[in-house]
Amino acid sequence: MPNFTDVTEFILLGLTSRQEFQVLFFVVFLVVYMITLLGNIGMIILISISPQLQSPMYFFLSHLSFVDVWFSSNVTPKMLENLLSGTKTISYVGCLVQCYFFIALVHVEVYILAVMAFDRYMAICNPLLYGSKMSRTVCVRLISVPYVYGFSVSLICTLWTYGLYFCGNFEINHFYCADPPLIKIACGGVHIKEYTMIVIAGINFTYSLSVVLISYTLIVVAVLHMRSADGRRKAFSTCGSHLTAVTMFYGTLIFMYLRRPTEESVEQGKMVAVFYTTVIPMLNPMIYSLRNKDVKEAVNKAIAKANLG
Numbered sequence: 272m273p274n275f276t277d278v279t280e281f282i283l284l285g286l287t288s289r290q291e292f293q294v295l296f297f298v299v300f301l302v303v304y305m306i307t308l309l310g311n312i313g314m315i316i317l318i319s320i321s322p323q324l325q326s327p328m329y330f331f332l333s334h335l336s337f338v339d340v341w342f343s344s345n346v347t348p349k350m351l352e353n354l355l356s357g358t359k360t361i362s363y364v365g366c367l368v369q370c371y372f373f374i375a376l377v378h379v380e381v382y383i384l385a386v387m388a389f390d391r392y393m394a395i396c397n398p399l400l401y402g403s404k405m406s407r408t409v410c411v412r413l414i415s416v417p418y419v420y421g422f423s424v425s426l427i428c429t430l431w432t433y434g435l436y437f438c439g440n441f442e443i444n445h446f447y448c449a450d451p452p453l454i455k456i457a458c459g460g461v462h463i464k465e466y467t468m469i470v471i472a473g474i475n476f477t478y479s480l481s482v483v484l485i486s487y488t489l490i491v492v493a494v495l496h497m498r499s500a501d502g503r504r505k506a507f508s509t510c511g512s513h514l515t516a517v518t519m520f521y522g523t524l525i526f527m528y529l530r531r532p533t534e535e536s537v538e539q540g541k542m543v544a545v546f547y548t549t550v551i552p553m554l555n556p557m558i559y560s561l562r563n564k565d566v567k568e569a570v571n572k573a574i575a576k577a578n579l580g
Contacts, residue, residue, distance in 0.1 A: 278363045278437050278441060279362065279363055280360045280361060280362045280363060280441070281360065281361050281363065281366055281441045281442070281443050281448070282358075282359055282360055282441055282442045282443065283349075283353055283359050283360070283361055283443050283445060283446055283447065283448075284359070284442055284443065284444050284445065284446075285350070285353055285354065285359060285445075285446045286446050286541065286545070293354050293355065294354075294355075296354055297351055297354040297355055300347060300350060300351060300354070300549060301351055303347075303549050303550065303553050304343060304347045304348075304351070304549065306553050307339065307340070307343045307347075307549070307552045307553040308340060308343075308344075310336075310553060310555075310556035310557065311336035311337070311339050311340045311552065311555070311556055312336075312340060313556065314332070314333065314336040314556045314559070314560070315333050315336050315337060317566070317569055317570065317573060318330070318332065318333040319333070320573065321569035321572070321573065323565055323568065323569055324565060324566070324569050327390050327394075327405045327410045328387070328390055328391070328394065328509075329565075330410050330414070331383060331386055331387045331390055331410070331413075331414060332387070332559055334383055334414050335380065335383050335384070335387070335516075335555065336555065336556060338376055338379050338380050338383060339380070339551075339552035339555055340552070341372070341376055342373075342376045342377075342380065342548065342552055343548060343549060343552040343553075345369060345372045345373055345376065345447075346369070346373070346446070346447045346548045346549070347548070347549060349361060349365075349369070349447065350446045350447060353446070361448060365448075366443075366448035366453075367429055367432060367433060367448075369447055369448045370428075370429050370432050370448050370449070370450065370453075371425050371426070371429040372425075373447070373448075373449070374421075374424070374425040374428050374429065374450075375421045375422045375424075375425035376421065377421075377524065378417070378420065378421030378424055378425065378475060379417045379418055379421035379422075380417075380520065381417075381475065381476065381479045381480075381520070381521070381524070382416065382417035382420065382421065382475075382479050383414070383417050384479065384483065384513070384516065384517050384520065384521075385479040385480075385482040385483055386413050386414065386416075386417065387513055388482060388483040388486040388487060388513065388517070389413075389482060389486050390405060391486065391487075391490060391509065391510050391513060392486040392487075392489055392490055393405055394509075395490050395493055395494065395506050395509075395510075396489055396490060396493045424471065424475070428450075428467070428468070428471060431460075431463060431464045431467055431468075432450060432453060432464060434460040434463070434464065435453060435454070435457040435459065435460045435461065435464055436457060436458060436459030436460050437456065437457055437458060437459075438458040438459075440456045440458075441456070442456065443456065444456075444541065445540075445541050445544070446541065446544070446545075447544070447548070449540070449544065450464070450468050451468075451540055452540075452541075454468070472524075476521065476524065476525060480521055483517055487510065487514070490506070490510060493506075494506045494507065509563075512558050512559045512563065513559075515558050516551075516555055516558055516559070519546075519547075519551050519554070520547060520551055523543050523544075523546050523547040523551070524547060526539075526540070526543050
């Protein structure tokens with residue numbers, strides 16, 4: 272029988288053990304985190320105050336920005352603290368809480384991206400019915416499902432994480448509490464946790480991605496039947512930003528969670544995790560604003576109004 276040990280805290284090994292990079296990483300990720308907060312909170316405020324951004328697409332985008340703020344805030348502050356700390360520890364309870372919110376917010380975000388794809392399908396393929404079919408009540412119901420489902424699934428997954436047992440190795444080869452490195456150092460309860468992690472991730476990524484792919488397949492068919500070249504260009508431009516966000520987020524998560532945890536996969540996953548926990552939340556407001564005429568106009572009007580005030 273393995274010698275199980277009561278766990279009170281873990282040691283997060285972080286991105287690197289080389290001291291000369293710690294301050295550099297701290298500065299870089301602090302700047303990235305500040306840009307993430309300013310960009311996403313700014314997007315939420317802009318959508319709430321701009322009359323031309325009151326369509327369902329921007330309603331869903333404001334929720335994506337909201338989730339990105341919390342997604343990054345769940346991981347980055349502790350990572351920044353540990354970069355300048357000598358101990359680099361996280362309590363057992365703190366680790367479970369971080370796991371819970373991470374899993375919940377991942378599920379919320381993938382299904383918000385699926386809802387946004389469905390919204391684009393309705394806008395392009397059923398433009399005459401779009402206003403009535405995508406009413407405010409319908410939008411609120413659609414956006415409620417990812418939150419309720421995501422936090423419910425996360426509770427189950429976190430209980431399975433709580434079922435892991437440890438035998439003296441409390442060093443997590445990561446910069447936050449993630450399932451793969453926790454499974455790697457556990458000595459009991461591993462198989463059920465590993466199996467359920469892959470199955471649940473596979474089911475949810477497959478289902479949500481199927482909604483995205485089916486929506487965009489129907490959109491492409493509808494756009495190709497448009498007679499106006501300007502109409503086709505406008506339709507594709509409104510979808511391009513969303514497709515970019517979907518590709519980045521799904522690509523990195525599939526790389527991280529649909530593989531068995533090994534030393535190599537955990538090390539590679541750590542580098543990939545930097546991208547989806549810090550970089551993608553920073554890029555999303557830029558992706559949705561740089562190529563979006565409505566957002567640019569709203570920004571210009573808000574700036575002009577502030578200058579007049």
